[in-house]
Amino acid sequence: MTSEPNATDLPEFDDIPDPVGSLGVRAAPRPPALNGEALQRSATRNRRVAALMLSVSWLAAHLTVYGLRADLASLPPLYIAVEIALPFALAAASLAVALGVGRLGLGLSIAALSALAILGPLSFWLMAAGAPLPRVPEANSDSWLGAFVCMDITLAWAGVPILCAALSLRRAFPVAAGFRSALVGAACGLFAGAVMNLHCANVDRFHMLLGHAVPVLVAVLVGAFVLRRTARA
Amino acid sequence: MNTVQPAAGATPIEVSPNPVGGSAELGPLDEAMSRYADGDETAFAEVFRGLSPRIQCFLQRLSGRRDVADDLMQETFLRMHRARGSFARGRSVVPWAYAIARNCYIDHTRSRSKLRLASGEGAELDVAAGPEASAEEAAFARRSALVVERVLAGLTVARREAFVLLRYEGLSVEAAAQVLGISEGAVKLRAFHAYEALRAALREGNS
Incomplete structure (x- = not known):
């Protein structure tokens, strides 16, 4: 019975002949007719910067209009850390990892991608479900209507950044496009969720899960299954 | 620059020795x-x-x-x-x-x-046995290539591409893992299984 290879004992393959033969065995082929949009690197970079600025402006403008939560100054530092700072940090990390170039220009390792694609949204859910409450939730704070209102708003807040990503990250990912697009979706969802946590003062766990955390999950799924279609090179 | 000798009548093609x-x-x-x-x-x-x-x-x-x-x-x-x-x-x-x-x-x-090729379906081989190979060596090379082609066609895409990248394209394990979007261990495992299948088939064909 042959044992599985470990990190160092992969056998030499030179005894296996090549069924195709050597390079350049035929006449030089003709290059394809180049058509379709093909932005230069500078234009691509500008488009992505514009998309990022538009997304940040979108969130900032809505937070300005909707306003910060009234109890922000009285929240415990731990609550602010896990419900606001941590989502922002994970969102930024998700975006950085998704867009990371890597040593060979094909992005960062699949391990980093998959870990953060799970860790980011999962932590938001865990904090929403299990973080120590700063106070007893108000009466009727667990209403379906209230949760749906927040869910709809958070989805809209994540939607524009996702759209901006779809337009600016066309053909950006030649490898692991699904994971990378999921991470971009997670970043959009986490940013929106964090901003909603900055605005909405409802601390009820049901409200946090349905109204704030579900949109993060939706954004990840939209990234993984929709965004990847345009982002794959 | 390496100049690869093409088929007769064709233009020589220069291939840069880019490290991968x-x-x-x-x-x-x-x-x-x-x-x-x-x-x-x-x-x-x-x-x-x-x-x-x-x-x-x-x-x-x-x-x-x-x-x-x-x-x-x-x-x-x-x-x-x-x-x-x-x-x-x-x-x-x-x-x-x-x-x-x-x-x-x-x-x-x-x-x-x-996801699998039908064995021998439309396959075309460019078997290079060397300009000074005897008829027997050429026949042996062709027979071996046919065996390899048949086994490769029967492999899953995952194993075939891992083996091709390592054996024929000259990529390092790290580079192949990056291209395939999998871990280095997964690349080795897939290539190893492909290699085992190929070696067994060649051994059987030569016996």
Whole structure:
């Protein structure tokens, strides 16, 4: 019975002949007719910067209009850390990892991608479900209507950044496009969720899960299954 | 620059010895692609000339068919053209081209709803036994190549592409893992299983 290879004992393959033969065995082929949009690197970079600025402006403008939560100054530092700072940090990390170039220009390792694609949204859910409450939730704070209102708003807040990503990250990912697009979706969802946590003062766990955390999950799924279609090179 | 001897009557094709997964030093092909990504339209011909034989052979090893490989190669360079704005500055073009070529092949297999090639279906071989090989050696080489082609066609896409990248394309394990979007351990495992199947078939064929 042959044992599985470990990190160092992969056998030499030179005894296996090549069924195709050597390079350049035929006449030089003709290059394809180049058509379709093909932005230069500078234009691509500008488009992505514009998309990022538009997304940040979108969130900032809505937070300005909707306003910060009234109890922000009285929240415990731990609550602010896990419900606001941590989502922002994970969102930024998700975006950085998704867009990371890597040593060979094909992005960062699949391990980093998959870990953060799970860790980011999962932590938001865990904090929403299990973080120590700063106070007893108000009466009727667990209403379906209230949760749906927040869910709809958070989805809209994540939607524009996702759209901006779809337009600016066309053909950006030649490898692991699904994971990378999921991470971009997670970043959009986490940013929106964090901003909603900055605005909405409802601390009820049901409200946090349905109204704030579900949109993060939706954004990840939209990234993984929709965004990847345009982002794959 | 390495000049590869083509078939009789064809134009010699120069292939740059771009390191793949090894040294960080960029070659002329990488610089050409970088210039093309920055808008130098004349650089595309240089990239195509340097990469097309390699990509064509890679696709033929995956698909087992020259006509399919030709079409997919054209599609690969078209996608490279459209994605040039995303080509990372200071990186090698070869792994990037392989990744896009692989995507073209995967899309082709999905559109045909086939993940395994029918053994011998439309397969064409360019067996090189060497200019001074005897008739017996040439026949042996052809027989071995047929066995390899048959076994490769019977492998899953995952094992076939891992083995092809390591054995025939000369990629390092790290580079192959990056191109395939899997871990280095997974690359080794897939290539090992492919190698075992090939070696067993060759041993059986030679006995």
